[in-house]
Amino acid sequence: MVEKYIINGGARLEGEVPIIGAKNAVLPILAATVINGTTNVISNVPKLKDVEVMIKILTSLGARVDIEGDTLIIDSSTINRVTLPEELVREMRSSIILMGALLARFGEAVLSYPGGCEIGPRPIDLHLKSLRQMGTEIVESHGFLYCKTDGLKGCEIQLDYPSVGATENIILAATMAEGTTIIRNAAREPEIVDLQDYLNKAGCRVKGAGTSVIVVEGVQKLNSCEHRIIPDRIVAGTFMVAAAITRGEIVLKNVVLEHLQSIIAKLKETGTKVLVDRDEIKVIGPEKLYPIEMLQTLPYPGFPTDMQAQFMALLTIADGTSIVNETVFENRFKHAEELTRMGANIKTLGSVAVIKGIKELTGAKVFAKDLRGGAALVLAGLAAQGVTEVENINHVNRGYENLYVSLNKLGANIISV
């Protein structure tokens, strides 16, 4: 069923919201559970469409997955297949991470080219180049990738770009390789630190995550382990924008402040108040929103591309002109067109968007074309005058747990049909 939200705009959001576990941390960690061939207890797992897909993939490979509340108990000892189901891989791009995990455990992996959000070409050349450098033979044929190795070998890898997925894939492949792997120009995202933490609990030797040089010493045997997923900084950022755009007051519970610094800094530029108390953040939307002179997306610790759309929604009603420069993905402005249907004044040219703030958005029928773009339309609908219908909410469900329920608890007026 294709779900849609009907939003009656104008409510001021107020209250507390607990932040769920991070999608981008749990997905690579679930993939990593393939490697140890024993039991893994992973807690604080968010109930998301992408997590469901990853569980289905693990099960199809032969793993046993039990769900107890927000905890997954994964027994990977029973995995006996190395071919990923085509339809599931197409549904979720992060399934490519299983390549490194399957190669580490079985020396073999077969998968189709991955899917995911429609945000630019999203090539996987860096993944393939690095895995080949580690001794994998990869044959690309009829849309499939056949990967095989006689034994992965540690080596020095200089990434041309700090790709999150490629960094994770290399780490996974290196866990049981012969010798040491050094990744330079590695991605520094907090989710990579979480992956390192999980792996080290399972007996791996990984260090340097969070910096641009990661060193993985291959080991021969791993053990079972327990791990709790870090909070989702993008979900937290989305609720922060919800407070700002509705001139509301929201307290976020269970966040890691350090992960949110770039988002907080930009939010403050709009005049939004952000008050911090250990793992809690209170966000108070201002009467008058200021524009942001330059919002540039960058790899972590820069401003996240996954928050660009939500900020664009906010800037549509700022008092002045803002510029957004999307440097991480090509073609990640599909939400701009939809926001325009709600009265926003946005011009895009290549990777730059110029947003002239208007007084008020007006409700309209809009279409979620990708995950974060869809979240941005929901935010815009909260602030708009009248009724907004956001179609194709299925994209949003990939990264948010019942978003409308959480927003309604804060005072929003959203029906899901």
Ligand code: UD1
């Ligand atoms: C991850 C996140 C995604 C986020 C992105 C950037 C997960 C599950 N997803 O995606 O939410 O938006 O990081 O922060 O963690 N690239 C290449 N060749 C490659 C790999 C990437 O050119 O082999 C390019 C991409 O096209 C893109 C840029 O590098 O322009 C960043 O991609 P990457 O960091 O790999 O993002 P993902 O891991 O796909």
